[in-house]
Amino acid sequence: MRNLLNFLAKYNHLIVFIILESIALYMLGTANSYHNTRIVRGIRGLAGGFERRVSNVRSYFHLRTISQSLARENALLRTSLDRYRGEQGKVFFSVTDTVLSQRYTYTSAQVINNSVNRQKNFFTVDKGRLHGITPDMAVIADNAAAGIIVGCSDNYSVAMSLLNLDFRLSARFRSNSYFGSLSWDGRDDRHAVLSEIPQHVTFGLGDTIETTGYSAVFPEGVLIGTVSDFEKTGGDFFTIGVLLANDFRQIRHVTVIGSLMKEEQLELENLYK
Amino acid sequence: MINRLARFAIIFVLLILMQILLFNNIQFSGYVNPYIYILFILLLPIEIPAWLLLIISFATGFTIDIFTGTPGMHSAATVLAGFIRPWVLRLSSPRDGYEAGTDPSMLIYGLRWFLIYASIIVFVHHLALFYLEVFRMADFFRTMLRVILSSAFSLSFIVLLEYIRRGK
Numbered sequence: 001m002r003n004l005l006n007f008l009a010k011y012n013h014l015i016v017f018i019i020l021e022s023i024a025l026y027m028l029g030t031a032n033s034y035h036n037t038r039i040v041r042g043i044r045g046l047a048g049g050f051e052r053r054v055s056n057v058r059s060y061f062h063l064r065t066i067s068q069s070l071a072r073e074n075a076l077l078r079t080s081l082d083r084y085r086g087e088q089g090k091v092f093f094s095v096t097d098t099v100l101s102q103r104y105t106y107t108s109a110q111v112i113n114n115s116v117n118r119q120k121n122f123f124t125v126d127k128g129r130l131h132g133i134t135p136d137m138a139v140i141a142d143n144a145a146a147g148i149i150v151g152c153s154d155n156y157s158v159a160m161s162l163l164n165l166d167f168r169l170s171a172r173f174r175s176n177s178y179f180g181s182l183s184w185d186g187r188d189d190r191h192a193v194l195s196e197i198p199q200h201v202t203f204g205l206g207d208t209i210e211t212t213g214y215s216a217v218f219p220e221g222v223l224i225g226t227v228s229d230f231e232k233t234g235g236d237f238f239t240i241g242v243l244l245a246n247d248f249r250q251i252r253h254v255t256v257i258g259s260l261m262k263e264e265q266l267e268l269e270n271l272y273k
Numbered sequence: 274m275i276n277r278l279a280r281f282a283i284i285f286v287l288l289i290l291m292q293i294l295l296f297n298n299i300q301f302s303g304y305v306n307p308y309i310y311i312l313f314i315l316l317l318p319i320e321i322p323a324w325l326l327l328i329i330s331f332a333t334g335f336t337i338d339i340f341t342g343t344p345g346m347h348s349a350a351t352v353l354a355g356f357i358r359p360w361v362l363r364l365s366s367p368r369d370g371y372e373a374g375t376d377p378s379m380l381i382y383g384l385r386w387f388l389i390y391a392s393i394i395v396f397v398h399h400l401a402l403f404y405l406e407v408f409r410m411a412d413f414f415r416t417m418l419r420v421i422l423s424s425a426f427s428l429s430f431i432v433l434l435e436y437i438r439r440g441k
Binding site: 013017020023025027030043050051069113118119187 | 323324327328331352353373439
């Protein structure tokens with residue numbers, strides 16, 4: 001007993017070290033469920049308020065680019081609205097049909113904290129559970145894929161950025177619909193990698209890459225980027241470098257997209273797994 | 274004593290603010306992310322008990338973790354830095370030893386001594402931090418390059434901050 005006490009007294013710093021390091025590594029290990037644990041939710045609320053204030057100041061410096069991108073989006077929406085108006089004007093059209101019901105919800109939000117310089121990047125947006133945001137919703141910025149919501153507090157949500165080593169997205173060519181898996185290799189914040197495209201597929205530099213909608217997270221046909229380079233890898237596949245449409249250093253206004261039919265799709269798919 | 278405590282509190286707040294408002298937004302080509310908040314661990318008094326140093330290290334790392342949303346990553350790296358600090362102090366001790374009641378700062382023991390002392394701790398801290406972040410061995414050499422470049426930048430900023438402190 002005496003020896004034990006002596007030992008403890010002599011090596012107390014070692015014991016403190018082991019305890020603290022274990023706590024830290026434990027937190028690191030449970031990082032995925034972290035955003036939803038109760039204590040951290042409170043702390044994040046606090047940090048969220050702080051980030052909100054910083055971002056308020058910062059947004060003044062970006063007003064020009066923000067209004068430009070909003071104007072661009074407006075023009076795009078007006079164009080597509082005109083197209084629909086033209087189609088519907090021809091025929092009288094009023095049917096209550098569950099098949100034609102709304103598939104996605106759109107919530108506009110602002111990025112209040114963001115990083116691009118780490119290997120696992122996340123960003124925080126200023127809408128949360130109270131605004132109907134839940135984990136696994138898609139986030140787009142400037143009409144191009146930006147990330148996936150992974151955790152929500154009452155007023156804030158954290159999204160896994162496309163620039164995250166854990167991020168996977170099913171993507172395809174707009175031209176020929178061959179699809180592969182999009183991920184980020186951690187090298188450069190402007191480029192991602194599209195893999196699993198077989199070598200018989202023909203495509204060219206500059207071809208558009210978009211989402212497939214298979215995962216039930218992103219809607220079909222959301223822009224991701226364009227082909228910037230490619231190389232043949234073993235196993236008859238291409239590894240394709242994708243120049244991302246979004247500059248993640250600049251993202252500010254985002255839209256969070258929730259699929260109203262995701263549950264139904266996943267439920268059905270789980271029956272056959 | 275109270276005076277000294279207040280001084281460290283101010284240094285702590287300033288370093289944390291600088292880290293999250295300024296240095297977390299800095300990046301050159303994706304390879305360099307300076308982490309200067311480790312200067313706080315470097316500056317704590319020489320005779321501080323090892324256990325207290327570890328707890329302060331943990332608190333510092335955890336504060337950064339909260340603001341960067343990386344649970345445990347900075348805590349783990351900073352606790353490791355705090356753990357090796359007593360050894361590094363002993364290793365790099367000047368010929369006539371340390372004076373009682375002083376802080377291990379560049380102002381007192383000079384640039385040469387500070388560079389040796391700081392570079393070891395900054396390097397170990399960055400090494401732990403970047404490998405914990407990637408958490409795989411696939412990009413071993415690329416991560417090592419990031420560690421070395423970022424350490425060099427952090428160290429330069431830390432020395433710069435020490436010069437600014439001396440100027441005051």
